[in-house]
Amino acid sequence: MDTVLQQTLAAQLPPPSAGWPAWFIERRQRALDALVSARWPQRKDEAWKYTSLHELAQQAPQVVQAAVPAAVDDAAMVFVAGQGAVGNAPPFMRRLADALASGQAGQALAPATPAAEGGDVFDHANAAFASDGALIDVPAGYVDDDWFRIHIRGAGQAASTHWHLAHRIQLGEGANLRLHLDQEALSGSGLATIVSDIRVARGAHLELAWTRAAGDMASIARTRIELEADARLTLHVLDAGASPSRHDLTVVLAGENVQSDVGGVFMLEGRRVADLQFDLRHDSPNASSNTTWRAIANERSRAVFNGHINVAKGADGTDAQLGCKSLLGSVQAEVDAKPVLEIYADDVKCAHGATVGQLDAQALFYLRSRGIGLDQARSMLTRAFAAEAFGERQDSPAALRLAQWLEVA
Amino acid sequence: MLTIDNLHARTAGKDILKGLDLKVGAGEVHAIMGPNGSGKSTLASVLSGRDGYEVTAGSVRFNGQDLLELEPEERAAAGVFLALQYPVEIPGVNNTYFLRAALNAQRRSRGEAEIDSVEFLRLVREKLKVLSLPDDLLKRGVNSGFSGGEKKRNEIFQMAVLEPALAILDETDSGLDIDALRQVADGVNALRSPERGFIVITHYQRLLDYIQPDFVHVLVDGRIVESGDRTLARELEAHGYGWVAERHLADAGA
Numbered sequence: 001m002d003t004v005l006q007q008t009l010a011a012q013l014p015p016p017s018a019g020w021p022a023w024f025i026e027r028r029q030r031a032l033d034a035l036v037s038a039r040w041p042q043r044k045d046e047a048w049k050y051t052s053l054h055e056l057a058q059q060a061p062q063v064v065q066a067a068v069p070a071a072v073d074d075a076a077m078v079f080v081a082g083q084g085a086v087g088n089a090p091p092f093m094r095r096l097a098d099a100l101a102s103g104q105a106g107q108a109l110a111p112a113t114p115a116a117e118g119g120d121v122f123d124h125a126n127a128a129f130a131s132d133g134a135l136i137d138v139p140a141g142y143v144d145d146d147w148f149r150i151h152i153r154g155a156g157q158a159a160s161t162h163w164h165l166a167h168r169i170q171l172g173e174g175a176n177l178r179l180h181l182d183q184e185a186l187s188g189s190g191l192a193t194i195v196s197d198i199r200v201a202r203g204a205h206l207e208l209a210w211t212r213a214a215g216d217m218a219s220i221a222r223t224r225i226e227l228e229a230d231a232r233l234t235l236h237v238l239d240a241g242a243s244p245s246r247h248d249l250t251v252v253l254a255g256e257n258v259q260s261d262v263g264g265v266f267m268l269e270g271r272r273v274a275d276l277q278f279d280l281r282h283d284s285p286n287a288s289s290n291t292t293w294r295a296i297a298n299e300r301s302r303a304v305f306n307g308h309i310n311v312a313k314g315a316d317g318t319d320a321q322l323g324c325k326s327l328l329g330s331v332q333a334e335v336d337a338k339p340v341l342e343i344y345a346d347d348v349k350c351a352h353g354a355t356v357g358q359l360d361a362q363a364l365f366y367l368r369s370r371g372i373g374l375d376q377a378r379s380m381l382t383r384a385f386a387a388e389a390f391g392e393r394q395d396s397p398a399a400l401r402l403a404q405w406l407e408v409a
Numbered sequence: 410m411l412t413i414d415n416l417h418a419r420t421a422g423k424d425i426l427k428g429l430d431l432k433v434g435a436g437e438v439h440a441i442m443g444p445n446g447s448g449k450s451t452l453a454s455v456l457s458g459r460d461g462y463e464v465t466a467g468s469v470r471f472n473g474q475d476l477l478e479l480e481p482e483e484r485a486a487a488g489v490f491l492a493l494q495y496p497v498e499i500p501g502v503n504n505t506y507f508l509r510a511a512l513n514a515q516r517r518s519r520g521e522a523e524i525d526s527v528e529f530l531r532l533v534r535e536k537l538k539v540l541s542l543p544d545d546l547l548k549r550g551v552n553s554g555f556s557g558g559e560k561k562r563n564e565i566f567q568m569a570v571l572e573p574a575l576a577i578l579d580e581t582d583s584g585l586d587i588d589a590l591r592q593v594a595d596g597v598n599a600l601r602s603p604e605r606g607f608i609v610i611t612h613y614q615r616l617l618d619y620i621q622p623d624f625v626h627v628l629v630d631g632r633i634v635e636s637g638d639r640t641l642a643r644e645l646e647a648h649g650y651g652w653v654a655e656r657h658l659a660d661a662g663a
Contacts, residue, residue: 361460366497366551369457370511370567371485371518380510384501384550 003040003057005191006121009162010036012063013128019101020131031127038121050304050336051244051275056218061162061190063129064155075182076148077134081155082163082192084132089148092139096166097132122220126193130164133194136179140172140201147178147209147397152194154186154217161188161217167196171204171231178207180397186215186242198225202255205232209397214240214272221247229255229284236390236398237264240405241272241301250279251289258287263389265294265402268301268333275304282310282345286317294389295337296382298329305337309350316347326356327385359385379406410435410606411476411575416467417631418448418455425451427631428467433575436603440617440642441610443628444650449610450494452628453579456608457491458484471575485511486518488574492564492581499551504563505533507551508570515571536569540596558589565596576600577608582616594619614646627653 013032016025040057041048064081076089084095119127134150155161171177186192192215200206212219219242227233239245251260266274280289295303305324326335337354359381367377383406390399411433418426425448433439443449455462456469458481469476476484499507513523524532533547540562552560561581568576578597582590597607597620609620617625617639625641626633629650634657635641645653 360497362497363499365459365481366493366499367502367507367511368481369459369485369491369493370507370571371482371515372507372511373482373514374480376510376514377482380502380507381499384499387501 004060005057006036006038006040008060008062009125009129014063017097017101017131019103021100021103024100028128028131031124034119035121035124035128038124041120047277047306050302051246051273053218053244055243056191059160059189059191061160064161064163073151074149075151078151078153079132079134079165080153081161082130082132082165084134092137092142093148094135095132096130096135096168099135100131122191122193123195123222125162125191126164126166126195126222129162130166130193130195133166134169136167136169136177138171138175138177138204140174142172142175142177144176144178147180149180149182149397152181152183154184154188154192154215156187158188160190162191164192165194167194167198169196169198169206171200171206173201174203175201176205176207179209181208181210182397183210183212183219185213186217186219189217189243191218191220193220193222196221196223198223200225200227200231200233202228203230204228205234207234207396209236210238211398211401212237212239212242212245214269215242215245217242219245221245221249223247224250224252226252226254227258227260230257231255232258233260233262234393234396235260235262236393236396237262237276238398238402239264239266239274241266241268241274241303243271244273244275246275246277248277248279250281252281252283253287253289254283256284256286258284260287260289260291261391262289262291263293263391263393263398265386265389265398266296266303266305267386267402267405268295268297268303269299271300273302273304276306278305278307280307280309280320280322281312282315282318282320283312285315287315288319289321291322292389292391293324294386295324295326295335296329296386297326297333297335300330300332302334303336305335305339305354307337307339307352309339309341309352311341311343311345311348311350313344315345318345318348318350320348320350322352324354325385325388326354327382328356328358382406410472412470414468414470416452416455416469417465418451418462419465420451420454420462424465425631426455429628429632431626431633433606433608435574435606437624438601438607438609438620438622440622440625440639441608441628441633442612442614442625442642442645444654445612447628448631449612449628450579453491453494453577453608453610456484456577457481457489482514483518485571485573486515490568490571490573490576492561492568492576492578494579494581494583496552496560496564498553498555500553502551504549504551505530505547508533508567511567512571533570536566539569539599540566541592542566557584558586561585561589561593562596565593569596569600572600574604575606575608577610579610580612581609582611582613590616591619614642617642629654629657
């Protein structure tokens with residue numbers, strides 16, 4: 001227990017709620033023990049090389065005693081500081097808290113327990129404290145063109161708080177789901193963790209958009225997505241950074257003929273940090289993946305893109321593309337991009353690359369020579385640059401949100 | 410409308426314009442011809458406010474304003490338009506959106522009301538027809554994947570929509586086949602009016618068969634060394650630039 005944060009959290013575990021199964025109560029106690037003894041991540045650790053947790057370590061955030069949100073607006077679910085409410089949602093979308101209280105949450109429905117796999121302090125914090133989240137189990141063959149929105153908010157106060165969510169999302173065979181995780185600005189200081197365990201069965205298609213507005217808390221996300229044969233993933237991420245915003249994203253292409261399209265944009269101002277640790281595993285033959293990331297770092301912000309693709313032995317016919325382009329808007333901004341390919345199969349097509357640059361001076365002049373002011377010209381070019389991450393899908397919630405953020409007169 | 414007086418300019422540490430004088434009145438078409446490296450494109454860049462060009466002496470006045478004091482977008486709003494020699498490709502910025510943003514930015518800065526999308530589309534369709542440009546050009550990214558001819562015609566199309574007071578065409582004929590050249594010239598001729606001035610920069614006389622200038626100027630080594638009517642262009646075509654340069658040197662020596 002070497003930080004103020006760990007000591008503070010250790011003393012705060014709320015008592016179990018009525019109806020919780022014994023395995024869950026034991027699990028959170030084990031996680032709390034692990035949290036207390038876990039080593040605090042350091043800059044000298046490869047995974048934290050570019051993102052400092054020094055300020056967070058000194059904080060003493062408090063558990064939020066917020067009431068369960070009453071108003072759910074048009075969203076399928078709303079979570080406020082770790083506690084949710086169900087809105088206009090189909091029966092297969094439930095809250096983890098409800099499942100736990102009803103005694104229906106078997107261990108199989110529990111969020112992944114990275115604690116057992118040697119997780120770090122944030123995995124343990126989530127496993128100990130998270131008692132709510134989205135529990136989505138889409139039946140086989142389900143098809144719906146509408147986007148379901150899950151609205152995620154903080155406590156909305158200046159104080160230092162901590163809260164945690166655990167999502168468990170499964171798509172049955174041949175199912176289609178469009179899901180928008182809409183994370184609002186997390187004000188105040190402290191820690192928010194969101195652990196998501198996502199499984200996409202054979203032939204199913206998950207379209208997931210995750211928008212994360214600029215925040216001041218430490219916002220730590222851990223996402224694992226596993227795809228069975230013939231499944232498809234379209235993942236769009238838009239992140240305005242936090243202090244820091246960190247996302248450890250693992251995509252496992254477990255079955256054959258899987259298609260994964262991942263597009264992401266970091267749009268950073270001030271001193272915010274967005275840090276993506278992306279791990280893509282081609283475990284089976286004939287899968288294709290396309291990962292396109294765009295980072296825009298202005299003022300004193302910092303973007304970290306650590307993109308790792310592993311093509312396992314036997315995963316022949318793999319087609320993997322990974323690219324990260326960055327725009328530096330100021331001399332004090334920083335981008336650290338590292339794409340890595342690790343290939344153990346013979347017959348593969350892989351490409352990766354990273355570039356860092358500035359807005360094209362010729363294009364800026366061209367727009368200005370037509371009467372468009374400098375700010376608007378910058379904004380138009382920035383938007384065009386970022387929108388590349390979403391390719392043809394300019395109608396996705398992430399692309400639309402990006403357009404809103406960069407709204408030009 | 411435009412008065413250039415003793416203009417000196419340098420780029421990349423090299424003096425290019427060395428005392429250029431030129432007056433363009435409303436309704437006039439001036440052709441500027443000259444050999445490679447004589448300063449034709451530098452003149453266009455200086456007039457439009459491109460970065461990287463330093464004016465070391467002289468002045469440029471446009472409708473009573475000091476043009477050199479204005480930002481590129483302010484020059485555009487004041488009515489100066491440059492058709493670029495190499496139009497820039499901007500994938501991801503929709504052509505229609507770009508043009509409407511440009512028109513409205515200019516209108517705002519002149520204190521005029523913005524144009525709504527219905528009215529704008531009507532205007533744009535009408536101008537497209539004049540230039541025989543396909544409708545789908547509007548949906549594409551700015552110059553993105555355009556052929557050389559399409560890019561040049563897109564420049565003239567933008568000019569037609571923005572209706573500048575002074576249009577500068579920087580080697581708009583370069584890289585065009587004879588059909589595209591004719592379309593570009595038709596587009597320019599359709600815009601000729603008593604209120605609008607043109608500076609047509611070209612290397613070859615050919616364009617001037619289609620856009621007939623009122624005045625022809627020969628630019629050699631950063632200065633206009635000879636001016637005349639459109640017959641001068643034909644003499645140049647017959648004798649080459651060496652002929653002017655020699656005469657100029659002989660004059661200077663005399």
